Amino acid sequence: MxxxxxxxxxxxxxxxxxxxxxxxxxxxxxxxxxxxxxxxxxxxxxxxxxxxxxxxxxxxxxxxxxxxxxxxxxxxxxxxxxxxxxxxxxxxxxxxxxxxxxxxxxxxxxxxxxxxxxxxxxxxxxxxxxxGGKTKKSKRTAPKSDDIYLKLLVKLYRFLVRRTDSNFNKVILKRLFMSKVNKPPLSLSRLIRFMKGKDGKVAVVVGTVTDDIRVYEVPAMKVTALKFTETARARIEKAGGECLTFDQLALRAPLGQNTVLLRGPKNAREAVKHFGPPPGVPHSHSKPYVRSKGRKFERARGRRNSRGHRV
Missing domain, CATH: 3.10.400.20 (Sulfate adenylyltransferase)
Structure with missing residues (x-):
């Protein structure tokens, strides 16, 4: 060497x-x-x-x-x-x-x-x-939250990762460490869409499941999440489904069998819309930081020559 x-x-x-x-x-x-x-x-x-x-x-x-x-x-x-x-x-x-x-x-x-x-x-x-041996990995090895229940889940899934060969448990443990931004909520409508045709399987979300009033019919589903909003929990249970915790999931599926691992839309935040090349440059789709909306505030800039330039 x-x-x-x-x-x-x-x-x-x-x-x-x-x-x-x-x-x-x-x-x-x-x-x-x-x-x-x-x-x-x-x-x-x-x-x-x-x-x-x-x-x-x-x-x-x-x-x-x-x-x-x-x-x-x-x-x-x-x-x-x-x-x-x-x-x-x-x-x-x-x-x-x-x-x-x-x-x-x-x-x-x-x-x-x-x-x-x-x-x-x-x-x-x-x-x-x-x-690159001296480049230290900056990934989290424990959650920053002081939530004692989250720490108990981490302890449980550390044990499962250590004693099983399941990649599912490794992913769950990694996501339990993540920050709030990296654990985005998943709406009921997306959950229903992702679980279509997956009867008998358990949806797993390391995050919050929220209600969506645009959905009228909720099928019977088994869902595991860190948190459910009150209305989301009520609608899932009313439809004959189950809202499970991760300790219950560990007993039912210690290897992650018959589960569907889901995530919320991480890049749907307002802040992400402003990321990328500066607004107005060719082929940029970044949203500008505009002081106000009005006739005199960045109206159609970049779309026609009379407004500064055209892309």
Whole structure:
């Protein structure tokens, strides 16, 4: 495995065990060194140098010769060494000495050890940095809401995801984490349209089911949702249907069998209509932010030459 920094890795079962940089000697990774701590000679830095070493900085001579540091007189120049920290049991970095231990004590200035590999780099976790290993995922791993009932549902579906192979449960768990904008309401009319021809199946909505007064006839449906408006619940139950909660669904369909997973229209918000290229430019369909509606307020701009320009 190689990278732009001329880094070569030796992997065993996708675990990095040895590395070399720019055709230098192969050295053990910290993962291997923590398991076999006696395979390398050790140097110790004082407490003040720890944060710099973990940031990738080279080890300066004063950090090794200070009262908290420690040097092995047998260490020669250009020797791979484990960098220990004062008061710590395991190595926090692996380096390459620029000079011998005796010269470090004698000169006591400048760089004593080149920092080749440290705990906070991607190599420690077995990440290929060229492939974007340091780009942290920003997706949610828990809901931001303090709703205790939502947290109980998350606990339930975490268990189902862990103990089953069902992709349905994974999607439900992910949607339970989502923000309000990403859990849009689903109207009764859309629900009826989506469930047409799907008799015997349970509609599942991670969001709110709302009433639609434009619908006169409601068929018998089984619907699971986080919330129902009062009129939507009344109309579904009056038609002989059922309004289920997610804990009830988990008992009936722990793997999501005979369910239809639905979502509300996420991009139907007023705010989304204004997104996109600026209003008025060719082929733009973005809605302008208009102060008022009237004869003198952006009337027909972009539709004819007499009003500024024509698209």
């Amino acid at each position: 190689c990278s732009q920094n001329h880094l070569n890795l030796v992997l065993v079962n996708n675990v990095p065990l040895f590395f070399n940089i720019r055709d230098g000697p192969y050295m053990p990774t910290l993962r291997l060194l923590h398991k076999y701590p006696t395979i390398m000679k050790k140097l110790q830095v004082d407490r003040g140098a720890i944060k710099f070493v973990l940031a990738g900085a080279n080890i300066m001579c004063p950090g090794l010769t200070s009262p908290g540091g420690a040097l092995d007189d047998e260490v020669e120049a250009e020797t791979p060494v484990a960098i220990m920290a004062e008061g710590k049991q395991h190595a926090l970095a692996i380096g390459f000495t620029k000079m011998s231990a005796k010269d470090i004590k004698k000169i006591n200035k400048g760089i004593g050890v080149d920092n080749m590999h440290y705990l906070n780099d991607g190599l420690w976790k077995g990440i290929d940095l060229v492939a």
